[in-house]
Amino acid sequence: MTASRTAFEDRLREIGRQRYHDKHPFHHLLHSGGCTADQVRAWVINRFYYQASIPMKDAAFMSRVEDPALRRAWRSRIEDHDGTDAQDGGIERWLRLADAVGLDRDYVASKDGVLPATRFAVDAYVRFVRDKSLLEAVAASLTELFAPKIHAARIEGLLANYAFANERSLSYFKNRLVEAPKDVAFGLSWVLDYADTAEKQDAAAAALIFKTDVLWAQLDALHAAYVEPARRPPGAWDPGTYLRAHAAKAS
Template sequence: MTAVAPEEFVGELRALAPRYWDSHPFHLRMHAGELCKDELRLWAANRWYYQRCIAQKDAAILSNCPLPDVRRQWRDRIVWHDGTRPGEGGAENWIRLAEAVGLSREEVLDERHVLPGVRFAVDAYVNFARTRPWVVAVASGLTEMFSGALMRKRLAALREQYPWIAEEGFAYFTHRIQAVSGEGQATVDIVVEHSVTREQQLEAIAALSFKCDVLRALLDTVDYYAGKS
């Protein structure tokens, strides 16, 4: 099969937007102010497991990539999540959010609240990055194309609907909104440049679809158990 033009390929990737988790019922309830404190804590504790593993996912991509230019660009993602020293980075900011909704640092770090379905979905994502071709794994991260709008909406909703959350708890979102302000264009450029056959383009589309499934599976699990509380 002949590869389609870059514009058409990017359009196929963007067409997956309805599969993103922005319209998930749990997110809709969150934005409407309908979550109780225990539900927010369950969400924060489980989302932590995803945040903790993102740097490992990116390190797996880095280890599989033979191109120095791409590796130099990609390593910044690990630094963003892990920081350059203890007490910095996106993962640390997520812990601050968890503390702001009433969890202790200890119970976040020991992962006592992480649900089996969440662990299974996130581990599958990390394993995907370890075992698939590096450009396919990069393509799985193109949910960046959709995440900026969701984060802006979530930050506004959390501030309005849950005024008891201290402002310092929102550091993850304020920093991440800036990081994804380009809607993943740098990642799109990498995927387009290195997906030179139609088969590779279709693999990239399938990878992004898989990532959307991972995110929705995470939230499906949290939503189910939140309903049991």
């Protein structure tokens, strides 16, 4: 059954509450000041791969949009990341963060040393947007719904806990506080308009879940490589749950 606009929006927001990477322990560690300098650097190096790929993702999306109005509405995302004559973009601002944490920005920009798992996850997102329906591509971008909260917490946590944090080094996040709500207001309204059947609503919800997996997998890889212990992402096979479900099935 097709859910109402409000109920469908609630369903999407619930996905964020359950699965967005603000729940990942790496973020708690980072924001609370618990990361070593090298753990922060590993995050900066790996997350750069995501930043650098986002405008390619947006170009892949626009390459499939026939409606000039939709392309126009989307285009500012690329400008926000790549910059304009008048203003640096998000990629340059991320490299300022790399400077501030004591990394060679050329090394970071080279993408050497990025975890293969980071590449696999981020590339999966770019290809998802290239291959899936426009509705699924826009729905996947709706993790931006949940971003301002984590960016605000990050700015506060980094400023309180790390010497490298200041207005300049954190300018990426400050800008996203303005850019993300603008982008997501458009994207959410588009998805709510276009997902007008139960099937489309399911596809949009699955796309948003996919995107939360992309974000979560990046932190999992980072955590496993540079922090530590056994954790599994939301939705992965859980021995206890499986046993209960299959015991119930057998009885």
